[in-house]
């Protein structure tokens with residue numbers, strides 16, 4: 001499908017990138033020159049927001065059928081249980097390893113830069129006062145999220161339809177895994193029509209994603225404009241060093257660690273890897289959501305990197321829910337930053353606990369905007385930093401959320417490439433980037 005329209009697709013990429021730049025520049029400019037004007041608020045609420053939301057909703061709309069069809073088909077076409085177990089184990093190990101490396105990179109940088117020590121106490125007091133009620137709500141949320149045996153029990157949904165309707169991705173994935181495994185265990189003639197039906201669902205969903213991506217330039221511009229036109233840029237000045245530390249750590253992971261693994265383990269050079277992932281990265285950046293980006297991630301893996309359907313369909317939905325390199329790194333940096341601000345000493349052993357906690361909690365983070373905040377509060381509490389301290393960073397969270405979602409999804413894509421390679425499945429990479437996603 002994509003191969004027949006290379007021209008339009010390449011142009012679409014450029015359009016999305018230009019739209020991102022245009023939306024960001026227009027948003028920042030209107031924030032500076034027309035900050036509080038009612039006209040700007042009207043444009044944001046009645047033009048930029050709706051366009052952005054429609055794009056976002058089109059992507060969210062296909063997530064449930066896509067996850068069900070792709071996980072079930074992925075698992076069923078892996079064939080036997082032993083192979084499913086092997087692929088599953090490899091996938092989880094790569095998730096854990098890359099996430100742990102991300103946190104270590106983040107902690108190394110925050111220990112060197114020490115952004116918390118230079119934060120003006122007056123700014124600290126002002127930020128605490130301004131965001132304390134919002135922070136209080138997140139603290140309550142974190143209590144509801146407490147880890148325990150129930151976390152495990154809750155993975156098994158009581159009702160798969162309710163899980164899907166409530167956005168309980170792990171529950172939906174669990175049901176799809178079971179369903180896929182069951183299909184491999186029943187008679188071939190009974191399984192075949194179900195598989196054909198799912199194949200049809202999958203193809204139709206891909207077409208809808210294609211429609212959504214045509215709207216991507218407008219949607220991306222709308223989403224970025226609504227964030228930047230309302231954003232309080234002054235706060236960036238006060239938290240500058242912290243923001244720079246997070247962004248630097250994310251960039252080192254994205255363009256250093258992930259690029260090197262892609263080059264030396266998957267055998268794909270950084271230019272090819274990133275230019276073929278452009279739509280994926282831009283979608284993640286503008287939506288701040290791994291779940292909303294999942295359709296684009298699957299499309300990118302299959303069409304731009306030739307990842308076989310059974311691997312992409314299995315690894316990527318799991319990755320969108322469980323594998324969050326950027327989020328874990330952000331959690332680690334923020335815990336140390338707040339510890340520095342509040343003068344809490346975290347020795348090496350405690351920092352190791354921070355690494356482990358960040359890796360584990362990132363698995364439980366929902367792939368939605370600011371999904372990590374309640375779990376971040378939990379990690380803070382565990383190492384003795386006041387959870388309300390997140391009041392300090394809430395004002396810049398949106399920007400950091402956009403940035404951390406990029407390595408979150410890029411690492412999912414990378415994992416699918418590594419797993420496919422380790423299974424000796426050929427990656428049929430097109431000679432040039434062909435599709436929109």
Ligand code: ASP
Pocket residue numbers: 288289290291324326327365366367368369370371372373401404405408
């Ligand atoms: N927005 C992130 C994601 O969807 C989650 C988070 O870090 O809050 O991947």
